[in-house]
Amino acid sequence: MQIAIASGKGGTGKTTVSVSLYYFLSEKYNNRVQLIDCDVEEPNDLLFFPHAKIETEKKVFTLVPELDNDKCTYCKKCVEWCEFNAISIVQRLKFAEVNYELCHSCGACFEACSFDALRQIENPLGSISNYRTTFGAGISEGRLEIGSAMQTELIKKVKKQADSEQQIPLLDAPPGTSCPVVETVATADYVILVTEPTPFGLHDLKITVELLKEINKPFGVIVNKANLGNDDVYLFLEENNIPLLGKIPFSKAYAENYSRGELFENIPEEVEKAYQSIIGKLASIIN
Structure with missing residues (x-):
C-alpha cells in the first residue's frame, strides 16, 4: 500500500509529518516502511537523518x-x-x-x-539516491538537475524505488496542486493532507480536496499547529464529511527540535500522543 502526504500550501508542516510518520510507522510495522521524497526540486527529508548512509546513487x-x-x-x-x-x-x-x-x-x-x-x-534529468537509516526500510530521494523543468519525469522514476510488495511506501509530495503533486499521488492508495487552522491553510486545503475528488483518491486530513488559528478548518471538514485523522498541537519545544534537525529526540508528550492516535487510525486503513 502506498500512502502519499501532500499539502496545498507550503509551510504547513508536511515534511515534519512525513518524517514523523516514517518514524512512528516503522516502530509499529517492524521497520517495513519506506520514505520517498518526491519533492525533487527541494528534497529535504534527509536533513532529519544525519546518520543516514548512502547505498546507491545514479544519474538519470x-x-x-x-x-x-x-x-x-x-x-x-x-x-x-x-x-x-x-x-x-x-x-x-x-x-x-x-x-x-x-x-x-x-x-x-x-x-x-x-x-x-x-x-x-x-x-x-537529475539523480536518484537511496539511503539506509537507523530505523525503517530507508529513504529514497530524487534531485532535479538545476534548470530542468521536468519534475514529473523525475518523480515517475523515483517512485519506482517503492517496494509496495514488501514495504509500506510513504510518498512525500511537493507542496501545491500542480502536475508534480498529481504525479506523486497518482499511484497512491491513500492520501494524507496536512493543513493548518489559518485562512491561508483552509483556502489551499479546499483546492487540494477538489483535486483529490476529481482524481478519485481517498484521503484524510491532519491539522498541524492545531492549537493556533481558528476553527474554520474543522467546520469545513465536518460539513464535507472529510475524515480528520488527527490534530498535532503547536509546541515550542518541538519547533526548536525541528530547527536543529532533531525531530526524534525528546519528543514532547502531547505531540507523541497525537501521532500515536494518528497511527492507530492509519493502521485500520493499512490493514
Whole structure:
C-alpha cells in the first residue's frame, strides 16, 4: 500500500509529518516502511537523518531528439506533431532547434519524421539516491538537475524505488496542486493532507480536496499547529464529511527540535500522543 502526504500550501508542516510518520510507522510495522521524497526540486527529508548512509546513487536521463541538419528538409512535420512546442523550424533560414526544457520525450517527432533527421540523445534529468537509516526500510530521494523543468519525469522514476510488495511506501509530495503533486499521488492508495487552522491553510486545503475528488483518491486530513488559528478548518471538514485523522498541537519545544534537525529526540508528550492516535487510525486503513 502506498500512502502519499501532500499539502496545498507550503509551510504547513508536511515534511515534519512525513518524517514523523516514517518514524512512528516503522516502530509499529517492524521497520517495513519506506520514505520517498518526491519533492525533487527541494528534497529535504534527509536533513532529519544525519546518520543516514548512502547505498546507491545514479544519474538519470531522458531521451530527447537531436536534429541532423544535413538530413533535415525543414518540412515542419515534426513541429506540427509536437504537442509541447519544443521544436522550432524556420524554413526560409534553414534553421531547426529543439528546446530541451519543453521536450517531454514523448517520441511523436520520431514518428513524424520521414527523413531520418532525428536521433535520440540523453539529456540529464537529475539523480536518484537511496539511503539506509537507523530505523525503517530507508529513504529514497530524487534531485532535479538545476534548470530542468521536468519534475514529473523525475518523480515517475523515483517512485519506482517503492517496494509496495514488501514495504509500506510513504510518498512525500511537493507542496501545491500542480502536475508534480498529481504525479506523486497518482499511484497512491491513500492520501494524507496536512493543513493548518489559518485562512491561508483552509483556502489551499479546499483546492487540494477538489483535486483529490476529481482524481478519485481517498484521503484524510491532519491539522498541524492545531492549537493556533481558528476553527474554520474543522467546520469545513465536518460539513464535507472529510475524515480528520488527527490534530498535532503547536509546541515550542518541538519547533526548536525541528530547527536543529532533531525531530526524534525528546519528543514532547502531547505531540507523541497525537501521532500515536494518528497511527492507530492509519493502521485500520493499512490493514
